[in-house]
Amino acid sequence: METSVVGHALxxxxxxxxxxxxxxxxxxxxxxxxxxxxxxxxxISRYRNExxxxxxxxxxxxxxAAALRVTDxxxxxxAVESMGIPLPRYQEPRIEQSVRLxxxxxxxxxxxxLALLSRMRAAAPGGAVADTRAPTTxxxxxxxxxxxxxADDSNPDHYPWVVWTVELLDPDRFAGENVADRTxxxxxxxxxxxxxxxxxxxxxxxxxxGTNYYKxxxxxxxxxxxxxxxxxxVVVTELVTALIGVLPRGCDSAALWTAAPSAHxxxxxxxxxxxxxxxx
Numbered sequence: 715m716e717t718s719v720v721g722h723a724l725x726x727x728x729x730x731x732x733x734x735x736x737x738x739x740x741x742x743x744x745x746x747x748x749x750x751x752x753x754x755x756x757x758i759s760r761y762r763n764e765x766x767x768x769x770x771x772x773x774x775x776x777x778x779a780a781a782l783r784v785t786d787x788x789x790x791x792x793a794v795e796s797m798g799i800p801l802p803r804y805q806e807p808r809i810e811q812s813v814r815l816x817x818x819x820x821x822x823x824x825x826x827x828l829a830l831l832s833r834m835r836a837a838a839p840g841g842a843v844a845d846t847r848a849p850t851t852x853x854x855x856x857x858x859x860x861x862x863x864x865a866d867d868s869n870p871d872h873y874p875w876v877v878w879t880v881e882l883l884d885p886d887r888f889a890g891e892n893v894a895d896r897t898x899x900x901x902x903x904x905x906x907x908x909x910x911x912x913x914x915x916x917x918x919x920x921x922x923x924g925t926n927y928y929k930x931x932x933x934x935x936x937x938x939x940x941x942x943x944x945x946x947x948v949v950v951t952e953l954v955t956a957l958i959g960v961l962p963r964g965c966d967s968a969a970l971w972t973a974a975p976s977a978h979x980x981x982x983x984x985x986x987x988x989x990x991x992x993x994x
Contacts, residue, residue: 751777888964
């Protein structure tokens with residue numbers, strides 16, 4: 715059994731990734747070879763156990779990154795610290811650094827979490843300086859709105875397809891006319907990237923108080939339904955990003971957007987329509 719090397723940054727990175735994925739050194743060698751890099755078990759053992767790390771080549775940094783399926787920068791940072799060279803801690807808050815360097819997070823998940831942190835800091839009274847830049851990905855609430863049928867208490871998770879709805883409340887009527895037509899292409903592209911299906915948009919309804927609301931329906935595969943950050947599937951969050959990108963300014967407030975799985979629509983799509991013919 716291998717013994718974890720405490721205090722050696724590169725060793726800790728290697729051990730953490732191996733433990734998280736259940737990998738062995740031969741698995742790392744295979745990962746590197748699959749991406750066109752040469753790496754041996756003796757290489758891994760040397761760079762893991764050498765105390766302190768004396769030197770490492772750029773090609774080896776890239777090979778280890780490929781083996782661990784992390785970024786080159788993560789391996790390079792760990793290697794430099796393993797040589798006993800402290801790196802400066804920049805002005806970016808430490809929690810953001812942790813997110814960026816976490817080997818268990820994909821780039822997409824990092825971006826989503828950083829967007830959430832940006833929103834939280836911007837809203838925090840008396841806290842850190844607010845970041846006034848718009849986040850790359852909006853934070854979407856999961857809730858049952860007054861106009862939604864998502865309150866159905868059935869669990870749709872066992873179906874091959876789960877129908878998610880994304881709803882925009884527009885009390886100030888920022889969205890304008892022909893919302894369904896204007897957003898159809900962006901919504902279809904966002905869904906298709908993940909093997910999902912954009913269905914349609916309801917764009918002519920109002921609530922009792924006169925507030926306009928719009929609702930987009932998307933068929934989400936069971937795999938993508940489970941691929942979440944928080945409790946929102948990544949594909950749903952990316953759909954909202956795409957919609958905000960084509961709607962007028964004023965529709966980009968996170969408070970206006972609600973996402974929810976619709977158990978009713980999910981049952982109909984699976985039990986009556988039998989999914990989406992020709993897809994999946």
